[in-house]
Amino acid sequence: MIDVTLKHTPAGEAARPQETPDAEQSEFSSDSTRAQCISCGHQGLEPILDLGRMPRSDGLLEAIGPAQTETLVPLRLGYCPGCTLVQLLETRPAEEMFGDDYVYFSSYSEDLLKHSRENAEELIRTHGLGPDSLVAEIASNDGYMLQNFQAQGIQVLGIDPASQPARAAREKGIETVVDFFGTRVAAGLRAQGKRADVIIANNVVAHVADQNDLVAGMADLLADNGTVVVEFPYVRDMIDFIEFDTIYHEHLCYFSAGSAKALFERHGLYLNDVRRLPIHGGSLRLYFSKCAAVTDAVQGILAEEHALGLDRFEYYKTFGARVRAFRDQARKLVGTLKADGKRIAAYGAAAKGTIMLNFLNLNDRAIEYAVDKNIHKQGKYMPGVRIRIDEPEKLMQDKPDYVMILPWNFRDEIIRQQRAFLEAGGKFVVPIPDLEIVSAPEQDSSR
Ligand SMILES: [Zn+2]
Incomplete structure (x- = not known):
C-alpha cells in the first residue's frame, strides 16, 4: 500500500x-x-x-x-x-473506517427503512420465525433492520464495530455487541449458547478484509437448519451502468453470484436462492444454508453470468475507458453551467459523493456547498474536495440553480423530499446512470 x-x-x-x-x-x-x-x-x-x-x-x-x-x-x-472476484488492490485499516467516528446512520433513509421492513416481514413469514427464534445481524448499525423482528417478539442480536450507531440501537432495546464479527466473536456467542436461525449481513461482506474468517464465523453461529441472507451491490450492474462511485476503500470487493458462491461454499454454506434488487443501483440478495437445495433461480443466474462473461476478464476490460469518458462528459457539463453563471450545490455528503467529486475533481469553486440530512455531518467538510456541508433547508433559502444528487441510488426519495426546490425553478443533476438534468414538469394547461 x-x-x-x-x-x-x-x-x-x-x-x-x-x-x-x-x-x-x-x-x-x-x-x-x-x-x-x-x-x-x-x-x-x-x-x-x-x-x-x-x-x-x-x-x-x-x-x-x-x-x-x-x-x-x-x-x-x-x-x-482464480475465483472471478472483482476487488481493490489496496485498502485502509478497518478501525480507521468503521471505528468511533463512523457516523453513517441507516435510519436516515426512508427507502432503506422500507426495504428492510419488507425483507424482515418476508423472512418472518417464510422461515416461520417466532419468540424462540434468534435473528442475528452483522453490521446492525442503529438497529434499523432488527427492530422489525423485535417488534414481532423475535429475539435479536446485533453485532457492529461502530460504537455511535450501536448506542442508538441499544437505546431501542436491541442487544448489540460492539466488535468486528468473525470466528472469535462467533465462538464467544456459541459459548453463551447462542445459535442463530437467521443471520443477516447486508452490505458487509465486501467491507471485511478477512472474508474467510467472517464467513466461517457465520457458519459457526448459524443453527444447522438456519439461513444466512446477504446483500451487496451486484458487480454486473456496477459495470453495465458505470457506477464507479460504488468503488471506495471500504468496499474491498464487488461480488457476482458466482464469486460469492465460491467464498461461502468454501465454508460449507451453499447458495440456495437468489434475487436481484433495485436498491443501491442494483443489488443481489443471496440465501445460504448448510444443506444444498439449489433453486432454479440460482441455476438461472449462474448460467446468465457465464453467458455474459462475468467469469472472464474480457467483461471488465473496457470499464476503465468508459469511466474516464463519463468523467470528461460530466466535467464538460459542469464547466458549461459555470460558464453560464449558474450556481451549483450538491445533495448528500456520503461515500459515493466523495468518490464522485474527487474523481471529477470538482472542489468548492465548482460546487459551492453540499447539504445532508444527517446532523452529524452538518458543519463539516467533504474529504479531499473540502466542500462544506449544510442542512437541506439551505436549498430553499439560497436557491442555487442546480443541485447534483450524489447518492443517486436514493434519487427518487431525495427529489420527493425536495419538490419545493424543483417547483421554485431549481434543477437537479443526477450523474448516474445517464448524467440527467431533472426539472419540474411543465404546468398542466388543462388545470
Ligand atoms: Zn480469487
Whole structure:
C-alpha cells in the first residue's frame, strides 16, 4: 500500500490533472501482478480501473485550514482469474473506517427503512420465525433492520464495530455487541449458547478484509437448519451502468453470484436462492444454508453470468475507458453551467459523493456547498474536495440553480423530499446512470 499525504489544493486553484500517464499504467499492471485475492488467495490480479489517490470516503473534516493534510490512498480495481472476484488492490485499516467516528446512520433513509421492513416481514413469514427464534445481524448499525423482528417478539442480536450507531440501537432495546464479527466473536456467542436461525449481513461482506474468517464465523453461529441472507451491490450492474462511485476503500470487493458462491461454499454454506434488487443501483440478495437445495433461480443466474462473461476478464476490460469518458462528459457539463453563471450545490455528503467529486475533481469553486440530512455531518467538510456541508433547508433559502444528487441510488426519495426546490425553478443533476438534468414538469394547461 502506498500512503501519500498531500496538502489540499487551496480553493480557487486549478484542479489537479487527472489523466493517468503511461508510467502509472505500467505501475498499475505490475502492482496487480503482485496482489493476492482477498477470497481465494490467488496471486496476481488483472488490472481493471485506476481511480487515482483518494481520501477516506467517510472521513469528513471538522474544519479546514491551509496546514491540514489528508492521507490519500490509491483506489484501484482488479479481477481475480482464480475465483472471478472483482476487488481493490489496496485498502485502509478497518478501525480507521468503521471505528468511533463512523457516523453513517441507516435510519436516515426512508427507502432503506422500507426495504428492510419488507425483507424482515418476508423472512418472518417464510422461515416461520417466532419468540424462540434468534435473528442475528452483522453490521446492525442503529438497529434499523432488527427492530422489525423485535417488534414481532423475535429475539435479536446485533453485532457492529461502530460504537455511535450501536448506542442508538441499544437505546431501542436491541442487544448489540460492539466488535468486528468473525470466528472469535462467533465462538464467544456459541459459548453463551447462542445459535442463530437467521443471520443477516447486508452490505458487509465486501467491507471485511478477512472474508474467510467472517464467513466461517457465520457458519459457526448459524443453527444447522438456519439461513444466512446477504446483500451487496451486484458487480454486473456496477459495470453495465458505470457506477464507479460504488468503488471506495471500504468496499474491498464487488461480488457476482458466482464469486460469492465460491467464498461461502468454501465454508460449507451453499447458495440456495437468489434475487436481484433495485436498491443501491442494483443489488443481489443471496440465501445460504448448510444443506444444498439449489433453486432454479440460482441455476438461472449462474448460467446468465457465464453467458455474459462475468467469469472472464474480457467483461471488465473496457470499464476503465468508459469511466474516464463519463468523467470528461460530466466535467464538460459542469464547466458549461459555470460558464453560464449558474450556481451549483450538491445533495448528500456520503461515500459515493466523495468518490464522485474527487474523481471529477470538482472542489468548492465548482460546487459551492453540499447539504445532508444527517446532523452529524452538518458543519463539516467533504474529504479531499473540502466542500462544506449544510442542512437541506439551505436549498430553499439560497436557491442555487442546480443541485447534483450524489447518492443517486436514493434519487427518487431525495427529489420527493425536495419538490419545493424543483417547483421554485431549481434543477437537479443526477450523474448516474445517464448524467440527467431533472426539472419540474411543465404546468398542466388543462388545470
Ligand atoms: Zn480469487
